Amino acid sequence: MATLTLIEAVTLAMEHELARDKDVVLLGEDVGLNGGVFRATDGLQEKFGVDRVIDTPLAEAMIAGLSVGMAGQGMKPVAEMQFMGFVFPAFNQIATAAARMRNRTRGRLSMPLVFRMPYGGGIHAPEHHSESTEALFAHLPGLRVVIPSNPSRAYGLLLAAIRDPDPVIFLEPKRIYRIEKHEIEDDGEAYPLDTCFIDREGDDITLVSWGAMMHETLKAADKLSEDGISAEVIDVATISPLDSATILDSVEKTGRCVVIQEAPRAGGIASEIAAEIAEKGLLSLLAPVCRVAGYDTIMPYARMEGQYMPSVERITDEVQKVMQFK
Amino acid sequence: MATLTLIEAVTLAMEHELARDKDVVLLGEDVGLNGGVFRATDGLQEKFGVDRVIDTPLAEAMIAGLSVGMAGQGMKPVAEMQFMGFVFPAFNQIATAAARMRNRTRGRLSMPLVFRMPYGGGIHAPEHHSESTEALFAHLPGLRVVIPSNPSRAYGLLLAAIRDPDPVIFLEPKRIYRIEKHEIEDDGEAYPLDTCFIDREGDDITLVSWGAMMHETLKAADKLSEDGISAEVIDVATISPLDSATILDSVEKTGRCVVIQEAPRAGGIASEIAAEIAEKGLLSLLAPVCRVAGYDTIMPYARMEGQYMPSVERITDEVQKVMQFK
Amino acid sequence: MRTSASFEIKYLQYLDEKAKPANDLPDFAKDPKILIQLYKDMQFVRILDKRTVALQRIGKMHTYPASLGQEAVGVGSGSSLQEGDVLIPYYRGTATMIAKGIKPHEILQYWGGDERGSDYKDKNCKEDFPIAVPIATQMLHAAGVATAIKLRKQKGRAVLTEIGEGGTSEGEFYEALNVAGVWDLPLVFIINNNQWAISVPTELQTRAETFAQKGIAAGIECLQVDGNDVIAVKDATTRALDKARTGGGPTVIEAICYRLSDHTTADDASRYNDPKVHEDAWKKEPIKRLQDYLLASGGALAEELESAEEECKALVEKEIQIYLKFMEEDHQPPEAMFDYLFAELPERTRVQRDEAIRRGSK
Amino acid sequence: MRTSASFEIKYLQYLDEKAKPANDLPDFAKDPKILIQLYKDMQFVRILDKRTVALQRIGKMHTYPASLGQEAVGVGSGSSLQEGDVLIPYYRGTATMIAKGIKPHEILQYWGGDERGSDYKDKNCKEDFPIAVPIATQMLHAAGVATAIKLRKQKGRAVLTEIGEGGTSEGEFYEALNVAGVWDLPLVFIINNNQWAISVPTELQTRAETFAQKGIAAGIECLQVDGNDVIAVKDATTRALDKARTGGGPTVIEAICYRLSDHTTADDASRYNDPKVHEDAWKKEPIKRLQDYLLASGGALAEELESAEEECKALVEKEIQIYLKFMEEDHQPPEAMFDYLFAELPERTRVQRDEAIRRGSK
Numbered sequence A, B: 001m002a003t004l005t006l007i008e009a010v011t012l013a014m015e016h017e018l019a020r021d022k023d024v025v026l027l028g029e030d031v032g033l034n035g036g037v038f039r040a041t042d043g044l045q046e047k048f049g050v051d052r053v054i055d056t057p058l059a060e061a062m063i064a065g066l067s068v069g070m071a072g073q074g075m076k077p078v079a080e081m082q083f084m085g086f087v088f089p090a091f092n093q094i095a096t097a098a099a100r101m102r103n104r105t106r107g108r109l110s111m112p113l114v115f116r117m118p119y120g121g122g123i124h125a126p127e128h129h130s131e132s133t134e135a136l137f138a139h140l141p142g143l144r145v146v147i148p149s150n151p152s153r154a155y156g157l158l159l160a161a162i163r164d165p166d167p168v169i170f171l172e173p174k175r176i177y178r179i180e181k182h183e184i185e186d187d188g189e190a191y192p193l194d195t196c197f198i199d200r201e202g203d204d205i206t207l208v209s210w211g212a213m214m215h216e217t218l219k220a221a222d223k224l225s226e227d228g229i230s231a232e233v234i235d236v237a238t239i240s241p242l243d244s245a246t247i248l249d250s251v252e253k254t255g256r257c258v259v260i261q262e263a264p265r266a267g268g269i270a271s272e273i274a275a276e277i278a279e280k281g282l283l284s285l286l287a288p289v290c291r292v293a294g295y296d297t298i299m300p301y302a303r304m305e306g307q308y309m310p311s312v313e314r315i316t317d318e319v320q321k322v323m324q325f326k
Numbered sequence C, D: 001m002r003t004s005a006s007f008e009i010k011y012l013q014y015l016d017e018k019a020k021p022a023n024d025l026p027d028f029a030k031d032p033k034i035l036i037q038l039y040k041d042m043q044f045v046r047i048l049d050k051r052t053v054a055l056q057r058i059g060k061m062h063t064y065p066a067s068l069g070q071e072a073v074g075v076g077s078g079s080s081l082q083e084g085d086v087l088i089p090y091y092r093g094t095a096t097m098i099a100k101g102i103k104p105h106e107i108l109q110y111w112g113g114d115e116r117g118s119d120y121k122d123k124n125c126k127e128d129f130p131i132a133v134p135i136a137t138q139m140l141h142a143a144g145v146a147t148a149i150k151l152r153k154q155k156g157r158a159v160l161t162e163i164g165e166g167g168t169s170e171g172e173f174y175e176a177l178n179v180a181g182v183w184d185l186p187l188v189f190i191i192n193n194n195q196w197a198i199s200v201p202t203e204l205q206t207r208a209e210t211f212a213q214k215g216i217a218a219g220i221e222c223l224q225v226d227g228n229d230v231i232a233v234k235d236a237t238t239r240a241l242d243k244a245r246t247g248g249g250p251t252v253i254e255a256i257c258y259r260l261s262d263h264t265t266a267d268d269a270s271r272y273n274d275p276k277v278h279e280d281a282w283k284k285e286p287i288k289r290l291q292d293y294l295l296a297s298g299g300a301l302a303e304e305l306e307s308a309e310e311e312c313k314a315l316v317e318k319e320i321q322i323y324l325k326f327m328e329e330d331h332q333p334p335e336a337m338f339d340y341l342f343a344e345l346p347e348r349t350r351v352q353r354d355e356a357i358r359r360g361s362k
């Protein structure tokens, strides 16, 4: 049993799979000797060799396209995009090849690959290093999109992602890479990729979030409980395909829901969740389904990012509004 | 006054702007002598010369990146992506450069450019030629995303798009390129880019759609009126930034809403619209907000595409369900 | 100034435009049986194309890209493949695909709008990729397959991929060349230079004197061949594949030919091409070239070639009939839209699947 | 086999590694005043970098990419620009940007996390692009700016853009080269080959013997220069820009140098580099090279160079103070997040803007 941060749990899951399955290979920019710019692959090249942990030339479309080709041969590439802001050159390969190969060949070729990437704001990184564009992937059929919110989930979900026979976009909220530690046993137990986690039970309102925003959300729930508001908190974790059932069940119980996301509001996952509730849970609703989200503007640079990102206060304010709704 | 199809109206708008404003240039694959694979630029190179209507090498990132550079010099590039399915290589330039330049330079450089592309299914085109991924653009702050649903709107909205000082993604529903004709006067009158069109007034339910699906939606409204259901029909037209107010006003009146989109259901524009209603229009609702959408799977090839796309029947079925909701 | 590097692009041709040997023929070409087979393979594709275009005109086929004039590129390269090799085709790869073992009716099913056309049934083709429509994406898949072969130290396997000359303007093309070079991948890139990218001629596509030299950017071997000379194409490809199979790394081959057809059945080349140039190109076309050589060299008699052509017609007809029967009788059920998306059907898709089945059965 | 094309890559150097003239110096380099100015410009950047890295260590700067060892590339190329030229920089373009006229404190503001740093105030820099972080995207912007210049038939204007050698693996790099070639654009591409792309050495980046030869793929002129020799960089860039301004088309210049710093302040190069190689590289560094030459040739006295250095320190300090004051006193209001997104604020954003203002003023 080790006490690990989220990023260390990511490393451990990869190490576990590299050791267990010889078809697993890691590839990406600076993942070798350097161990990745965030050190997610630290020490792995040394342990498994340059044929298992591969420094690629600097080209994201290439990293994705290579992964597609390797997967076509039954390998299980786990590719790192250095930052989510740099995945766009690979979008073509992800959307037109990785997400579709099984369907296009009627099951003849499958794509057991993972694209890992750090994402989100809050670490005062340079321009283009802080965005949250998970919704873009979630709209593409054929992909699973998975986001851990703590070390244990990073370990269990990444194991599941690597073992999954289909392409998984694995988004790592870099702001919480080192924010907390969990006791993790390296037992190879994967988590399910099709169910939300209920992190706290409550009766008055359902708070739904994922990734780094889970921390603000849980803090908000703490604050709210001081005011006598009992919030149920759900970590979506796999944002696509979405497990609406767990969310709808909770809203049926609480009658109220606020969805919290860091990404811009328009067309985000929060909208999808709200739409599901509006369609299938309307009768349970005692108040509007509200979204606390990033603003519909470009993520500001470091000096102003704090004003952009949803805060505990924005969440509790919104919840209070919803609670007072009549 | 001429009687024009949607694609002819597109051509006319470009011709009008080429003549009016010497900074406007068209560029893309096969847009010159060939007049574009759908003939949207037919005859324009002959009229305006190879310096105004430019055949590019075959590279979408390049087309987008060139447009960004040209716009930086105050030109007004109107670039054609041959099909929306081939825009992905350009996604990086659109998301990281075009959408952001004004903001990044605090207004010093602006991006008065348009990316036109045919989109959507229903013409038995080859693989990758039939998708509807408008939601991907609509989630990116800094872009306007505009979709005409008939010839007059194609003319008026494209004029507006070309004149707009910011980047516009102009999506042309190719299935209805030649489905109907409108009388259009080439008067240079642009349409607003910030308001939905109310195409039919009604009292019982609001139907919201855009692009080619407007035709199914209007047909459905006809059918429904035979059954005594009076549907208000809204063409969103500019899906981003979304004019929620018009939709919310209508729902306030009717109390019911079905949103119709061709794109896959999860994370589409229909979800955003439903979320807006769930948040701001809850009290008006007499029934759940429902979405009729493409399935969450890869657009099938020609033989099965008919089973994928939302039909008039799917719309009327859904409306009946909503009307009967208690 | 000192010179830090220098390069040459060679041009390979065995049969010149008058079908006269311009060079000592390679060994395989001294065997008339082999040449007659190449002749047949080219005829087969030409006849198949003609039939398919005709099917499109009567509504029994959707948009289809013919290979007219480019048969030598596909046949010459495809016939160089061996068991264990992997083909990553592009949309105009019909001849190469058939040479690899992919069934002609499967290719027709694909263009006829049925996904099952890419579920190749030949045991030799189980690892081949489906046709890549998004241009240049296939280059990187080929590099990935070659990477897997290399990482697994599989001897004697190579990868072949193709692209049009227009496609070389896409960034992913260069990215693939670059990684193939730096990782020394067992990979052969064929650039089918048919002079046109739909309506765009090569002069508007690049300033490079040759398309082959794009390989110099990646530090890999590159050469030009006469793409109307099936012997040259086959010889160059065979050698490049052998090199790849034995650890010698990648090669770029530009095969120069001419697109004698429209781009696809949805295109009208008369809008942009020069009939004079087109006519000249007909004089160099690959089937006539080989036929002239076979007749002049005594490798085959006119009657032999005629009967070979008849044989091809019959074979094509058989494939066409399989295709037509399939299109008439064999439809995918609605659930096929969902059942290959993931290995396991997610809940949200299950609900939609049920709806599609319900609507489909009405 | 006949040869269809052949190519050479030349290497340009004026001062060799011992600072001895290896070639007849170009005219500008015969004027010590010009050389001393180049010396100062290089010193300025080196001192600025050092100060900025120090600021980062005390929390007054965010991630910053220094140019240590690469000053000649930026100064040599940037100082060749004239009024009317446009610069499309990359993130390690500090020296080039300053040479162009962009204010050092603006560059610091950008890296300090303030958008206003890209709102260049110098009238000569109004059309220059902001730093491109997504690698290689700037290549295409440069091609676009050059296209506008060409289409408008503006005489005497050229565009300069830069990229790291690692960035040449990105597809957009080649796409830009290709279009620059085929449209004969007034454009100069500088490849700053500092041997590293973060931790990835050139051997893992490409098999090409030179980065310059990537230009061959596009059929455009390309050459290598000694990137530690500011005279060579300036000479090559000046000639390439002149060529571009007079309708002669594009050029690719690979400038070979060495990254003596960490990749950025967020990097630790000792994890991957070889101290021995690093040490060797210090012997070739550009400032010492020019200094040695100036002293040996009598172009400058040691005291002159020392006082030049002092002058630079003072100038740097001024810029640092402007920056620090700005960071302390000058904050953007919340509405700045919204006010530059579109020329006209959309309704949905107006509502959010109001919320941000309300929250910001609490």
Ligand SMILES: Cc1ncc(C[n+]2csc(CCOP(=O)(O)OP(=O)(O)O)c2C)c(N)n1
Pocket (backbone or CB within 6 Å): B029, B058, B060, B082, B086, B089, C092, C133, C134, C135, C136, C163, C164, C165, C166, C167, C168, C192, C194, C196, C197, C198, C259, C263
């Ligand atoms: C990424 C992408 N962009 C555009 C297209 C549309 N398109 C199909 S074929 C073609 C021309 C290709 O020319 P070339 O590469 O020379 O191949 P050829 O068709 O001549 O064999 C274009 C532009 C596409 N399929 N994919």
Ligand SMILES: Cc1ncc(C[n+]2csc(CCOP(=O)(O)OP(=O)(O)O)c2C)c(N)n1
Pocket (backbone or CB within 6 Å): A029, A058, A060, A082, A086, A089, D092, D133, D134, D135, D136, D163, D164, D165, D166, D167, D168, D192, D194, D196, D197, D198, D259, D263
């Ligand atoms: C598209 C993209 N991918 C990845 C990165 C992250 N990144 C920043 S610098 C760098 C290495 C660049 O090396 P090189 O091009 O040689 O330039 P240098 O930093 O050495 O000047 C990487 C991978 C990025 N900024 N953009």
Ligand SMILES: [Mg+2]
Pocket (backbone or CB within 6 Å): C164, C165, C166, C192, C193, C194, C195, C196, C197, C198
């Ligand atoms: Mg071609």
Ligand SMILES: [Mg+2]
Pocket (backbone or CB within 6 Å): D164, D165, D166, D192, D193, D194, D195, D196, D197, D198
């Ligand atoms: Mg470098």
